[in-house]
Amino acid sequence: MNYQFGVEHEVAFIDDAGQFADFSNSDFERFDAIVAALPEYDSDYPQLRLGDAGIKRKRWYIEGYERFSETGVLLGCAPKGIEIRTTIHPTITGAIAELQSSFDQLHHEAQRNGLHPALISFNPNHTEFVPQPPLNGYEIQRRDSSAEKRTAHIPMLTYGPDLNFSVAGMSTAELIQAGQKLTYYSPAIVPFSFSSPFYGKQLWDGLSVRTAMRTGARPAAMVFVGDRQDLIDSVPSLTKPARLAAEVGRIEFKACDSCGDFAIYGGLLALIKGLVLDDSLPGLALTPDASAHQHSARFGFGERALREQAIRLLKAAECQLEEEERALLLPLWRLIAQPFCQAQMMLEQWQHGVTMDQVLTQGYANRNCLAALS
Numbered sequence: 056m057n058y059q060f061g062v063e064h065e066v067a068f069i070d071d072a073g074q075f076a077d078f079s080n081s082d083f084e085r086f087d088a089i090v091a092a093l094p095e096y097d098s099d100y101p102q103l104r105l106g107d108a109g110i111k112r113k114r115w116y117i118e119g120y121e122r123f124s125e126t127g128v129l130l131g132c133a134p135k136g137i138e139i140r141t142t143i144h145p146t147i148t149g150a151i152a153e154l155q156s157s158f159d160q161l162h163h164e165a166q167r168n169g170l171h172p173a174l175i176s177f178n179p180n181h182t183e184f185v186p187q188p189p190l191n192g193y194e195i196q197r198r199d200s201s202a203e204k205r206t207a208h209i210p211m212l213t214y215g216p217d218l219n220f221s222v223a224g225m226s227t228a229e230l231i232q233a234g235q236k237l238t239y240y241s242p243a244i245v246p247f248s249f250s251s252p253f254y255g256k257q258l259w260d261g262l263s264v265r266t267a268m269r270t271g272a273r274p275a276a277m278v279f280v281g282d283r284q285d286l287i288d289s290v291p292s293l294t295k296p297a298r299l300a301a302e303v304g305r306i307e308f309k310a311c312d313s314c315g316d317f318a319i320y321g322g323l324l325a326l327i328k329g330l331v332l333d334d335s336l337p338g339l340a341l342t343p344d345a346s347a348h349q350h351s352a353r354f355g356f357g358e359r360a361l362r363e364q365a366i367r368l369l370k371a372a373e374c375q376l377e378e379e380e381r382a383l384l385l386p387l388w389r390l391i392a393q394p395f396c397q398a399q400m401m402l403e404q405w406q407h408g409v410t411m412d413q414v415l416t417q418g419y420a421n422r423n424c425l426a427a428l429s
Contacts (some may be wrong), residue, residue: 060150061219069168073412078133102301174418176251176312177264184211218308233331234278239338241275242347243364245354248311249398260352262398271345273311315418325383329372356394
């Protein structure tokens with residue numbers, strides 16, 4: 056069977072003064088100078104989407120909240136950071152290798168512009184995003200056109216990956232069922248990634264503010280379908296119309312925090328593939344269980360039931376994977392064995408007097424993940 060993999064990874068930044076760079080203190084042009092210096096590859100298209108506003112022209116683009124005039128003309132974009140997206144790969148290792156290369160290029164250009172990648176999955180300073188000036192009539196109508204647009208203010212505070220997987224030959228019904236399965240088991244998948252223990256410049260009572268605030272209002276998984284008749288009505292959405300041919304049949308897992316060690320993404324992609332192919336686990340859910348995710352966000356694998364569930368998922372996935380892909384699960388097995396996630400390391404650093412900017416920039420310090428994938 057033919058499989059395809061890809062990763063979209065959002066990057067936050069700290070400036071030279073130690074200030075978290077976001078919509079409150081940075082304009083579009085500050086990030087655009089970085090993207091402008093990065094290369095564009097003609098061979099990436101048409102598999103990468105350009106987007107309606109034309110902002111997504113490269114493997115790197117500015118993530119933010121787009122603003123429009125009363126007549127629908129794009130006026131600007133309140134930025135939150137820069138997203139990296141990989142092209143489509145037939146192997147997990149290929150996708151992760153490209154992500155690492157693209158991150159290194161971004162890191163180099165960002166430093167030249169006085170910005171440094173910061174590992175965090177929820178804005179450490181702000182607890183809400185309120186568009187300024189207030190939305191006009193056209194923007195309100197646009198916001199109300201879909202479940203995801205109605206909650207588009209939430210992602211302005213969050214950072215995380217989309218882990219993309221597809222397999223040729225699966226029917227639309229099978230793909231949707233796979234999305235429901237990932238949605239059901241999401242509370243036991245996401246603790247591998249937790250990296251957002253701060254809220255309003257203080258420690259939060261848990262490991263992932265992102266998970267607690269986002270998942271439930273926003274989807275855990277998304278399935279892209281080629282025929283609108285296959286769409287399922289749900290809030291948040293489980294299905295979405297494919298915007299280009301390369302998206303048809305894609306499953307995106309959207310519930311994880313950001314990971315500074317990209318080997319964890321490799322493990323999560325292998326886990327997702329194994330779970331999609333597995334037929335032993337019966338759980339299905341149309342929408343994510345918000346309360347279960349909030350519980351997971353607070354306790355992670357310190358919660359025995361969640362840890363045992365994650366072990367069941369890993370074992371089920373292993374049965375469906377080739378030896379090379381089973382090896383990709385090793386970082387996840389290590390996180391289960393400890394159990395000690397990035398968020399716990401961050402809160403310990405904070406409690407020992409490390410400054411916020413140092414905590415966030417150290418999250419990417421150990422970026423040599425390719426050795427772990429070999």
